[in-house]
Structure formats: C-alpha cells, structure tokens
Amino acid sequence: MKKSDKLMTLKINSELHSWFKDYAERQNTNMSQIIKAHLESLRRKDMRRQRKAEQETIR
Helix, strand or coil: CCCCCCCCCCCCCCCHHHHHHHHHHCCCCCCHHHHHHHHHHHHHHHEEEEEEEEHHHCC
C-alpha cells in the first residue's frame, strides 16, 4: 500500500461477503479491485453529470 492510499472499512453481512469473495475469485481478481473499479466508474459518471449541469447553467 502506498503512503497516499487510504484504508476504508466496509461492514457487510457474512452471506454477502461470502458471495463477493467467490465472485471476485471467479472474475480472477480481488474484492478491493472490484470496489475500486466501481467507485472509479461512479466518479466518471458523476463528473460527466456535473459538467452537463454546469453547461446547462451557462446557457
């Protein structure tokens, strides 16, 4: 872990954790990579929405 990385704790029930762990293994990745990829996707979508809203405000 790089010095600039932050640790995040997430509480989920054991059934969801088991499924997620299995899912990650079947995808040949790990749970952290899946969460990070999903967060990056959300950030990109949010940034596009923000830019669109700013452009509409300018008009």
